[in-house]
Amino acid sequence: MKKIIPIIVLCVVSLSVQSQEKTKDHSEKVQTLDSTIKTLYAVISGEKGVERDWTLFKFLFKPDAKLIPSGKNKEGNYKVRYMKPDDYIKSSGKWLVENGFFEKEIHREVDIFGNIAQVFSTYEAFKSESG
Template sequence: MPANPEDVGTIDGVMRAFYEVVNVAPDEPRQWARDRTLYAPWIHFVAIGSKLTVFDHPSFVAQAEPLMREGFREPELRRIVHRYGNIAHVASSYELLRRSDGSRHARGVNYIQLYFDGQRWWIASVVWQDEDAEHPIPPELLPPSP
């Protein structure tokens, strides 16, 4: 499946697609083919928690699918982009919500490395950590107070 130009033409497009593919109702079709088009062929996903877990795309899909079957929402809270030429680093805070009642399950931060090959943006790596008492989300990555 070729990438949708709207998904990979800009950093904003990549980030929109990054979150859209995982925000589906339990009975909606998954968008794993679309998801795969966002990433460089060597993509690795790294979860930082009580233990370090590294996934390639197929193992990431296998790990995420049970969560999505239950109903999964992960809206982005705030984003900071640092770009230099054809590379970018995105710090993106998120919130995990239970689909059944919309209550917050967790929050955390994704660090996403991207590069532009002259035609499109590619995600080269994704590293994330859920928030805990020892590691609160930095204020600059929280939504503005009302």
């Protein structure tokens, strides 16, 4: 049986098709807002033992982008953390491979004003797709 953990995360990032690492062009994965968000979920998801494509992950963000996950701290108080994409890789990369982890989007709300989009994405988290 799959263990489902419903989580709501507000993540403020600057998505971009400008790569920090020019080794591979991933532009086809970020043609639309929808494809960009699907790529973000896909790149951090994978079974136990499967390495993540961190070059693709970093491609999704401008150099000064911040991820801002929220949740309870050890004392039970709600807090936010400000992380660069590299901070996320350092803090979660090894854990994702050792444990397996999948995110499946279950709801999305998008507000667009000019060339700025604010996305609220709700997802379920699983340790394995197979259960």
